[in-house]
Amino acid sequence: MDPVDVVIIGAGASGGAVAWSLAETKMRIVCLEQGDWQKPDQYPSAGRDWEARQMNDMNPSPNRRARDTDYPVNEDDSPIKIANFNGVGGGTVLYAAHFPRFHPSDFRVKSLDGVADDWPINYQTLEPFYAENDRMTGVSGLAGDPAYPPKQPMMKPLPLGKGGATLARGLDRLGWHWWPSDSAIATEDYEGRAKCINLGHCTSGCAQGAKASTDITYFPLAMRAGVEVRTRARVKEITMGRNGMASGVVYFDADGKEVFQPAEVVIVACNGVGTPRLLLNSKSGKFPNGIGNSSGLVGKNLMFHPYARIWGYFDGPTDGYRGPGDCIWSQEFYETDRARGYLRGYTFELTRGQGAVMAAVHGNAIGMLPWGEEHHDAYRKLHCHRAGMVGICEDLPEEHNTVTLDPVLKDCHGIPAPKITYTLSENSRRMLAHAVARGTDILKAAGAWNVGHESPLQEGGWHLMGTARMGKDPERSVVNEWGRSHDVKNLFIVDGSIFVTSAGVNPTCTIQALALYVADAMKQRLATLFD
């Protein structure tokens, strides 16, 4: 195999951003992705069985999907289960496209609240890369949100709809903050993408192409600029050369053959579980505990966002199966208030409804659908009458929350699978309880006749962070303040693994801004990159 200048492992949110940014250098760049390209005309929304497919082949759980492009995860020792997607676009194929930035305080939790650690960078460092990512992604929203420093979305906000209006009414009655969500969903035709037509279920792929997944945003531009994407290429290990530098990667190609790809630079973009798994699987004489792991922190400090889901049923209609799930958010309880009994905070992501099948499945699960003739009247009180929210709680890093290698479980290529060990902290428990109580207040103020909740949300392990954290101290971090391994000077990490803390918002926007920032740092230092 001919050597390349840069090999990027993973074609998801961060892999797309870093590939596009580095493409202008004209280096030879190859991106290896274990999954496939997606075919939007085959996304569930193009078929009558769209809700069933969300529970099966397009489920966010890799263990449930169990495609040969997925890898299994042992999550028995975690109350929160892993969600991801393996293919070009990665998690952005299935995400809701809720696209909030971090706040200035999120980078300074130690200084402000005495917990965890400050980041080695701050909001101002990332601000230009947030803006660049917003442009590349096509973000809809509304300027002027008092919960944020000034920023300018590209397009008008998503429609409020009946569900959003109902929830906003409750928030208004309580005098609490709400604002149209920043969303990675085009509300106008944008850069070749058609505008949203309210298909109703962003979380199994967008057949319209209105939702910004990196297979339709960054990658087409990166490939036009010369980046090569190889699919069905599952990396087994990063190899070390005799000079103390990474020499390339070994991967299984589409035919199952092992291939060595030599590279001058290796960039890992496999998410907060896939990245530590790969690093831990990359053992050598120099790194018997995994490449870049002299600190012993690879795989430690795993953070999710513990989620509380709170829902209510209303006499009046909500949007049901229509419209993207996103509509508005509330950050009334985002910043620390010690009187609440916990530190840090959370975002409410308010959601407008659910499809006809999910109305039945959830109604059945919570005991609101009797069997027999009464089923029909009961169902009609649920269908298109539900709205609610999730509380996205900041998780703080704890070394005992880990990704390790399972001693038994392997993927279809025989590569050891990740094992998750995670416990909810007392701080998270208190924050979740607060979110449930305040969410219930909102729904009751909005007129809900029945309110329920699930906390923590078991299937809510969408956000995978912290397992190869960034920092200036090589003994307390895995990569430096611009994403380079402290141990291996041509090894970089650009995904959520490098987060120091998690904030209380969805991370994709920040993952991509960080990837663009790391790419920019590399470009600024090309002549001295390995010094």
Next chain:
Amino acid sequence: MNNQLTADELASLRLIAGMMIPASAKHGVPGADDDAIFADITRSFGRDAALVKQALGHLHTLSGGPFAALDAGQRAAVATDFRKSGGIALARMSNIILQCYYRDDRVMRSLGMEPRPPFPKGFEVEAGDWSALEKVRARGKIWRDAPA
């Protein structure tokens, strides 16, 4: 493992589907034991085939034999026990019944929905009135400054 359902198991499944969602003259809808809907159900076990088989095995244990062999009163009593003790296997089986029922053309029409996929036509959602945000804006900044 063979997850193919036996004739007895299929008969039990159809009875359970009909007990769960019977036809309704009031709403003008078929039951989940309707020919077309039941055929959809039996094509849709997918990843849950083993759990469906497990659920029906449990039902037969509660019945002391084929569920269909019981009279209506006995079936109602066993079904009550089944709902209490069926666990994850019954939950997955129920999901399959519900997903097939609520994508049937006749049922969707009765709910005021067009029987079609969401794409490519999409749906209308009201843009809404954002004027209420003036009150939110008037509160001023709520984010915290942070040291550099």
